[in-house]
Amino acid sequence: MPLAARVAAFAAPAALSVTQDVVRAVLPVLTDQADPGLVAEETLTLVATVTARAAEVGLRERPDALAAVGPALAELPFLYHDFLLGAQVVASGAEGEVAPDQSVYARLDRKAAFYGMHLAPGRFPGPSLLREKMPLWMGRISPPKLPTSPDARLAETGLVDVVAALARLVTAFAQKAAQEADPA
Numbered sequence: 001m002p003l004a005a006r007v008a009a010f011a012a013p014a015a016l017s018v019t020q021d022v023v024r025a026v027l028p029v030l031t032d033q034a035d036p037g038l039v040a041e042e043t044l045t046l047v048a049t050v051t052a053r054a055a056e057v058g059l060r061e062r063p064d065a066l067a068a069v070g071p072a073l074a075e076l077p078f079l080y081h082d083f084l085l086g087a088q089v090v091a092s093g094a095e096g097e098v099a100p101d102q103s104v105y106a107r108l109d110r111k112a113a114f115y116g117m118h119l120a121p122g123r124f125p126g127p128s129l130l131r132e133k134m135p136l137w138m139g140r141i142s143p144p145k146l147p148t149s150p151d152a153r154l155a156e157t158g159l160v161d162v163v164a165a166l167a168r169l170v171t172a173f174a175q176k177a178a179q180e181a182d183p184a
Contacts (some may be wrong), residue, residue, distance in 0.1 A: 003181040004068035007055055007174045011073055015051040016080070018166045019044045022159055026141070029153050033143035041077065042111060046137045047163065048076035049115040050125045054167040057124045058174025065178065070121065077108050124171065127164040134160055 001009075022043050027034055052073035059066040081104055118133045119125050125133075138150035146153065154160065 002065075003059075003062060003177055004065040004072075006177050006181075007059065007065065007069050007170075008072050010173050010177075011051050011055050011069070011170045012076060014166060014170060015047050015073065015076055016044075018162060019047045022047065022162060025157055025159060025162070026138075029157055030142055031146065034141065035143075039141045041108070042137060042141045044080060045077045045108065045111040046115050046134070047166065048074055049112065049119050050130070050163055050167050051076070051170055053119050053121065053123065053125045054170035055174045056121060058171040059178055060122075062178045062181070065181075069174070074112060074116070077112065078105065081105075081108065125164075125167045127160060130160045130164050130167075134163065 019040070023036070023040050026043070027036060027039060030039065052070045055073055056066050056070040059069060115137075118136060119129070123129065135150040135154050138154045142150060142153065148156075
């Protein structure tokens with residue numbers, strides 16, 4: 001299996017799994033006023049960006065694979081939306097009859113650009129960077145007028161460690177896969 005495919009096949013379900021874990025953990029902290037759809041969309045976009053950056057760092061010595069894997073992983077929120085839309089279309093028996101809502105893609109594109117700007121390519125998204133940047137995510141998913149700051153809510157959850165563990169795992173897998181693909 002080509003290196004890029006192997007790393008993407010490992011990292012994509014890891015990102016989706018961590019996204020689910022993070023959403024489940026953060027929703028109670030946000031009260032019943034939080035919009036679960038917004039929380040899920042923002043979280044997947046953040047986690048996909050972290051995963052893409054981690055894979056890119058792990059594939060630094062393999063620019064051929066890096067050029068394919070980073071963009072593919074950053075596209076996860078768009079692909080997941082397509083999956084959900086497709087499942088809904090198939091369930092309703094309307095294959096080919098439903099045009100996707102382009103505003104969703106524009107919204108996802110804005111979110112991806114936001115996280116892409118804060119988590120730059122080539123930089124490992126480790127705990128210190130995540131402690132600095134994840135309060136932005138917490139602020140974006142929080143309903144107004146919560147009694148604590150995004151920093152305090154984030155500290156309460158321990159989610160920086162969860163996302164940082166994903167980044168370490170994906171980077172290590174990409175490095176190992178690159179070494180196995182090219183033992184030189």
